[in-house]
Amino acid sequence: xxxxxxxxxxxxxxxxxxxxxxxxxxxxxxxxxxxxxxxxxxxxxxxxxxxxxxxxxxxxxxxxxxxxxxxxxxxxxxxxxxxxxxxxxxxxxxxxxxxxxxxxxxxxxxxxxxxxxxxxxxxxxxxxxxxxxxxxxxxxxxxxxxxxxxxxxxxxxxxxxxxxxxxxxxxxxxxxxxxxxxxxxxxxxxxxxxxxxxxxxxxxxxxxxxxxxxxxxxxxxxxxxxxxxxxxxxxxxxxxxxxxxxxxxxxxxxxxxxxxxxxxxxxxxxxxxxxxxxxxx
Amino acid sequence: xxxxxxxxxxxxxxxxxxxxxxxxxxxxxxxxxxxxxxxxxxxxxxxxxxxxxxxxxxxxxxxxxxxxxxxxxxxxxxxxxxxxxxxxxxxxxxxxxxxxxxxxxxxxxxxxxxxxxxxxxxxxxxxxxxxxxxxxxxxxxxxxxxxxxxxxxxxxxxxxxxxxxxxxxxxxxxxxxxxxxxxxxxxxxxxxxxxxxxxxxxxxxxxxxxxxxxxxxxxxxxxxxxxxxxxxxxxxxxxxxxxxxxxxxxxxxxxxxxxxxxxxxxxxxxxxxxxxxxxxxxxxxxxxxxxxxxxxxxxxxxxxxxxxxxxxxxxxxxxxxxxxxxxxxxxxxxxxxxxxxxxxxxxxxxxxxxxxxxxxxxxxxxxxxxxxxxxxxxxxxxxxxxxxxxxxxxxxxxxxxxxxxxxxxxxxxxxxxxxxxxx
Numbered sequence: 001x002x003x004x005x006x007x008x009x010x011x012x013x014x015x016x017x018x019x020x021x022x023x024x025x026x027x028x029x030x031x032x033x034x035x036x037x038x039x040x041x042x043x044x045x046x047x048x049x050x051x052x053x054x055x056x057x058x059x060x061x062x063x064x065x066x067x068x069x070x071x072x073x074x075x076x077x078x079x080x081x082x083x084x085x086x087x088x089x090x091x092x093x094x095x096x097x098x099x100x101x102x103x104x105x106x107x108x109x110x111x112x113x114x115x116x117x118x119x120x121x122x123x124x125x126x127x128x129x130x131x132x133x134x135x136x137x138x139x140x141x142x143x144x145x146x147x148x149x150x151x152x153x154x155x156x157x158x159x160x161x162x163x164x165x166x167x168x169x170x171x172x173x174x175x176x177x178x179x180x181x182x183x184x185x186x187x188x189x190x191x192x193x194x195x196x197x198x199x200x201x202x203x204x205x206x207x208x209x210x211x212x213x214x215x216x217x218x219x220x221x222x223x224x225x226x227x228x229x230x231x232x233x234x235x236x237x238x239x240x241x242x243x244x245x246x247x248x249x250x251x252x253x254x255x256x257x258x259x260x261x262x263x264x265x266x267x268x269x270x271x272x273x274x275x276x277x278x279x280x281x
Numbered sequence: 282x283x284x285x286x287x288x289x290x291x292x293x294x295x296x297x298x299x300x301x302x303x304x305x306x307x308x309x310x311x312x313x314x315x316x317x318x319x320x321x322x323x324x325x326x327x328x329x330x331x332x333x334x335x336x337x338x339x340x341x342x343x344x345x346x347x348x349x350x351x352x353x354x355x356x357x358x359x360x361x362x363x364x365x366x367x368x369x370x371x372x373x374x375x376x377x378x379x380x381x382x383x384x385x386x387x388x389x390x391x392x393x394x395x396x397x398x399x400x401x402x403x404x405x406x407x408x409x410x411x412x413x414x415x416x417x418x419x420x421x422x423x424x425x426x427x428x429x430x431x432x433x434x435x436x437x438x439x440x441x442x443x444x445x446x447x448x449x450x451x452x453x454x455x456x457x458x459x460x461x462x463x464x465x466x467x468x469x470x471x472x473x474x475x476x477x478x479x480x481x482x483x484x485x486x487x488x489x490x491x492x493x494x495x496x497x498x499x500x501x502x503x504x505x506x507x508x509x510x511x512x513x514x515x516x517x518x519x520x521x522x523x524x525x526x527x528x529x530x531x532x533x534x535x536x537x538x539x540x541x542x543x544x545x546x547x548x549x550x551x552x553x554x555x556x557x558x559x560x561x562x563x564x565x566x567x568x569x570x571x572x573x574x575x576x577x578x579x580x581x582x583x584x585x586x587x588x589x590x591x592x593x594x595x596x597x598x599x600x601x602x603x604x605x606x607x608x609x610x611x612x613x614x615x616x617x618x619x620x621x622x623x624x625x626x627x628x629x630x631x632x633x634x635x636x637x638x639x640x641x642x643x644x645x646x647x648x649x650x651x652x653x654x655x656x657x658x659x660x661x662x663x664x665x666x667x668x669x670x671x672x673x674x675x676x677x678x679x680x681x682x683x684x685x686x687x688x689x690x691x692x693x694x695x696x697x698x699x700x701x702x703x704x
Contacts, residue, residue: 042569043567066327066328125361125365126364126365126368126369129365129366129368129369130365130368130369133369133370133371134369138371211357211358212358212361215354215355215357215358215361215362216358216361216362216365219352219371220352221330221352221353228354228355231355231356231357231358232324232353232354232355233324
């Protein structure tokens with residue numbers, strides 16, 4: 001209370017607004033968890049009850065019993081995790097080449113790559129499907145992973161982070177007998193942890209939540225990712241069946257957990273990455 | 282001698298090659314007799330996989346040389362998936378279709394006509410609205426498998442309190458308005474209305490289910506008979522929208538209903554909830570009702586017509602197994618199998634020979650099903666979705682009082698006709 005009294009008014013209002021905005025962000029998640037713990041008859045009741053009267057895990061039990069949720073979750077992990085690992089490798093290598101080496105046509109190549117950023121992903125859906133169907137690779141993990149194995153955004157992000165690092169490090173490492181790869185892997189990459197964390201989080205969440213591309217590329221239920229599977233639940237959920245919206249909410253909570261855990265693990269680096277972006281020299 | 286030996290060797294090689302080729306042809310011929318039909322279905326019930334598995338097993342027993350593979354896909358993104366599959370020649374043989382898809386796919390040659398597969402007695406067994414919704418340019422392109430019924434539901438307890446006979450619910454616009462007047466009242470004596478006769482949500486799920494039935498009942502339509510222009514600014518359509526606006530202006534419903542706001546029907550403060558679908562009953566019961574409900578008849582003004590969407594199965598134009606696919610589709614739409622699908626999905630059978638007793642136990646849903654012969658979906662027109670997209674803001678402007686009804690509908694219709702002419 002004393003600390004509150006000593007707080008300057010402008011700080012008080014700043015925190016007040018931040019708490020208010022933060023609350024509006026977190027309210028849907030609280031509602032989602034609340035709904036997932038309610039029995040079917042209470043999910044759509046009016047007025048809305050924030051704390052379930054008789055919370056139970058029945059919706060989660062039904063979710064796992066009636067759907068291959070674990071298989072869908074595994075597929076999502078393979079796609080999101082595999083894509084993230086591939087991007088961390090390919091984008092960091094490309095960023096290293098663009099930021100710390102010199103070769104003919106480097107600038108042209110870089111801007112050609114950057115121009116891909118303006119192409120909406122939706123325009124490449126059908127051509128990619130045509131390509132993979134001709135290669136007989138539809139409905140495979142290869143088709144899901146290959147298009148996302150690298151990205152112009154990731155290369156740009158890491159290049160911008162690597163460029164300000166003084167070239168003295170390269171020279172010193174070279175004098176100490178480091179090869180280029182050793183310098184890249186043992187010196188440069190550890191210095192880029194914040195940027196790598198940002199790329200990993202951004203890409204994992206994007207691929208985890210991607211719906212349209214996996215929907216088009218997969219053809220059998222066992223290859224669905226979690227988002228496709230949960231989308232099919234909504235139809236029966238909205239009709240009040242199969243436990244109704246409670247099961248749908250349980251699915252949404254389940255789908256949210258991995259990205260939440262990832263964020264918790266990497267938040268230190270994410271904050272570092274965001275805060276160091278504004279500091280020069 | 283040498284040339285003779287060479288000739289013999291050549292003859293032997295040729296004979297051997299012919300034998301191998303004949304053997305290969307025979308084996309592929311044997312394999313070709315086993316046909317595979319792939320189908321894309323979308324969630325219609327709580328366990329579509331189980332529902333279709335049973336049907337597939339029975340079909341394959343009756344047709345041992347046809348294998349059926351059903352994939353249940355999400356509704357969302359299905360158009361994109363279909364377009365990509367058509368472009369790559371990987372479309373399924375059979376697909377579940379909504380009404381608006383039939384003309385779009387038929388016009389581009391992506392649906393196979395089914396007239397030759399459908400016996401005339403089976404065709405006559407269907408409700409006319411259902412069959413017409415699957416036709417394009419005079420030919421049948423899909424087999425109706427289910428339909429819905431949209432009519433109003435009412436609070437039986439409030440009816441009794443207002444002195445209305447719950448066994449004789451309103452059948453005409455005039456009776457509806459009279460019932461709404463009696464049901465709208467101040468129950469706690471504070472001078473403010475706290476019980477409303479009507480709830481009407483324009484966008485549940487769209488004007489096609491909420492407003493268009495009134496247009497049809499008044500004798501109007503959305504698109505002209507020759508399909509060349511939008512006509513929802515006709516005097517009949519104007520009268521329909523003015524009737525609904527009258528209910529708002531007289532205070533029989535909350536104005537916020539138009540955009541989905543206001544008290545829900547489950548609050549027990551609404552007498553009549555207009556434009557509900559049969560499967561809404563399942564949802565309402567899941568939400569918890571502490572009063573008795575019943576379904577009213579399709580309303581009548583100049584005509585007695587209600588809205589009911591139709592779901593159908595179509596055979597894709599590029600299918601290499603059309604005959605086998607047709608057998609599967611006809612199997613699914615056979616009366617016994619159709620009743621099984623209705624029992625699982627909660628929809629209504631579009632065939633006269635499929636008695637509601639075979640698939641409905643809920644008495645309120647039975648009341649919906651009895652209205653099915655009076656229901657029809659939207660006109661199967663190539664640009665029906667575009668027309669409806671212009672209709673929604675026009676009617677919203679009219680009902681919210683932002684523009685006079687006639688002016689709002691004329692503006693919307695002009696825009697719809699501009700779109701149709703551009704295409």
